[in-house]
Amino acid sequence: MSRAARRRVASQTPASRSASESSRRGSSFVCVASEAPVDPGAYVLLVELDAPLRITAGKGREATLAPGRYLYCGSAKGPGGLRARLARHMRRGKRRHWHIDQLTEAGAVHGAWATPHGSECAHVAELAHLPVPLDGFGSSDCPRCRSHLLHWPTGTDIPLEGPSRCEASLATQKC
Numbered sequence: 597m598s599r600a601a602r603r604r605v606a607s608q609t610p611a612s613r614s615a616s617e618s619s620r621r622g623s624s625f626v627c628v629a630s631e632a633p634v635d636p637g638a639y640v641l642l643v644e645l646d647a648p649l650r651i652t653a654g655k656g657r658e659a660t661l662a663p664g665r666y667l668y669c670g671s672a673k674g675p676g677g678l679r680a681r682l683a684r685h686m687r688r689g690k691r692r693h694w695h696i697d698q699l700t701e702a703g704a705v706h707g708a709w710a711t712p713h714g715s716e717c718a719h720v721a722e723l724a725h726l727p728v729p730l731d732g733f734g735s736s737d738c739p740r741c742r743s744h745l746l747h748w749p750t751g752t753d754i755p756l757e758g759p760s761r762c763e764a765s766l767a768t769q770k771c
């Protein structure tokens with residue numbers, strides 16, 4: 597079936613929505629990886645640092661992150677989908693492979709918004725009002741985004757469902 601034909605079929609389903617609406621509706625916050633779907637897709641990982649952290653993004657780019665909350669937008673397309681990728685991010689003691697491993701090994705991973713079949717760059721675009729701590733972080737291969745890591749200052753709203761639950765989790769340290 598051609599892409600156009602698939603779109604026509606999709607547009608006939610009652611649940612059909614615009615791409616941005618469906619991507620937002622399809623995001624759910626998970627505190628543990630086992631709650632995440634096994635579908636491929638995109639995620640926004642919530643990591644909190646309780647101490648300053650020196651990070652690098654290759655090519656001599658480095659920065660010191662202040663303590664606080666950070667959002668990392670990534671995608672999971674391999675076996676096990678979002679669940680497997682988030683399980684890796686939430687596991688301590690892994691061999692450092694990606695830029696984000698610097699944060700997940702040093703800080704607390706509180707959970708993630710998982711978006712089956714979503715796009716990490718679409719999440720970065722949704723979060724474009726947040727400060728970029730270091731150009732090129734997690735986005736070496738991305739032609740669109742300055743960075744896939746964003747700083748989430750206290751009191752700043754983000755357009756993802758479930759931040760209130762997330763704030764509650766942060767307050768009680770349940771995640």
Ligand SMILES: [Zn+2]
Pocket residue numbers: 716717720735738739740741744
């Ligand atoms: Zn991107």
